[in-house]
Amino acid sequence: QVQLVESGGGVVQPGKSLRLSCAAAGFTFSNYAMYWVRQAPGKGLEWVAVISYDGSNRDYADSVRGRFTISRDNPKNTLYLQMNSLRGEDTAVYYCARDRTPARNYNYYGMDVWGQGATVTVSS
Amino acid sequence: DIQMTQSPSSLSASVGDRVTITCRASQTISSFLNWYQKKPGKAPRLLISAASSLQSGVPSRFSGSESGPDFTLTISSLQPEDFATYYCLQSYTTPLTFGGGTKVEIK
Numbered sequence: 001q002v003q004l005v006e007s008g009g010g011v012v013q014p015g016k017s018l019r020l021s022c023a024a025a026g027f028t029f030s031n032y033a034m035y036w037v038r039q040a041p042g043k044g045l046e047w048v049a050v051i052s053y054d055g056s057n058r059d060y061a062d063s064v065r066g067r068f069t070i071s072r073d074n075p076k077n078t079l080y081l082q083m084n085s086l087r088g089e090d091t092a093v094y095y096c097a098r099d100r101t102p103a104r105n106y107n108y109y110g111m112d113v114w115g116q117g118a119t120v121t122v123s124s
Numbered sequence: 125d126i127q128m129t130q131s132p133s134s135l136s137a138s139v140g141d142r143v144t145i146t147c148r149a150s151q152t153i154s155s156f157l158n159w160y161q162k163k164p165g166k167a168p169r170l171l172i173s174a175a176s177s178l179q180s181g182v183p184s185r186f187s188g189s190e191s192g193p194d195f196t197l198t199i200s201s202l203q204p205e206d207f208a209t210y211y212c213l214q215s216y217t218t219p220l221t222f223g224g225g226t227k228v229e230i231k
Contacts (some may be wrong), residue, residue, distance in 0.1 A: 035220075037168075044209075045162065045168065045225070046222065047221065050220065059219070100170065108218070109156070110156070110170070110173065110213050112179070114167035114169075
């Protein structure tokens with residue numbers, strides 16, 4: 001069935017790096033834009049980054065721009081989030097999610113399928 | 125950036141009540157508006173897309189509508205499993221922005 005499984009979360013010191021992965025299954029990964037969304041403890045949902053179906057178009061929230069990089073490997077059906085220069089305010093559950101439309105364009109329609117989440121804790 | 129102002133931030137209701145949640149967009153977003161349900165420890169669940177399209181498998185007591193900059197999620201008869209936090213999301217342009225959330229609690 002359609003499934004997204006995140007991995008790579010953990011506890012990391014401020015200033016260090018971490019890479020999250022998201023393995024996709026059950027759909028044609030290369031047809032869909034993909035997202036990272038996070039939820040800090042006690043806070044609401046926050047969009048982090050998006051990447052187009054072919055990886056040619058990427059965008060980021062201002063809070064992570066220049067520190068985080070979203071990428072994808074379509075032959076491996078995997079989405080990534082490289083997180084550098086981590087801060088305490090990056091502590092959150094990170095979800096990967098699929099765009100709801102296999103549009104193969106550069107418009108975004110929001111998320112339909114979500115992973116179970118990966119917990120990232122930034123603490124010394 | 126487009127701001128999504130969601131109200132109320134919380135509400136208390138009883139089983140069987142009709143519940144309405146609103147998001148107001150600071151700029152035009154056409155119908156690029158989705159509604160999500162979020163329960164603790166669970167991934168968000170897409171309820172409504174494109175302002176008013178009910179997702180497959182979502183009970184018909186959920187509905188969405190739009191009027192100008194205002195978007196509304198209605199639960200016609202609240203059920204025990206509906207107690208959760210609800211978020212709107214605009215995807216008209218980046219940065220994509222969520223509303224602040226509405227926590228629906230048991231009265």
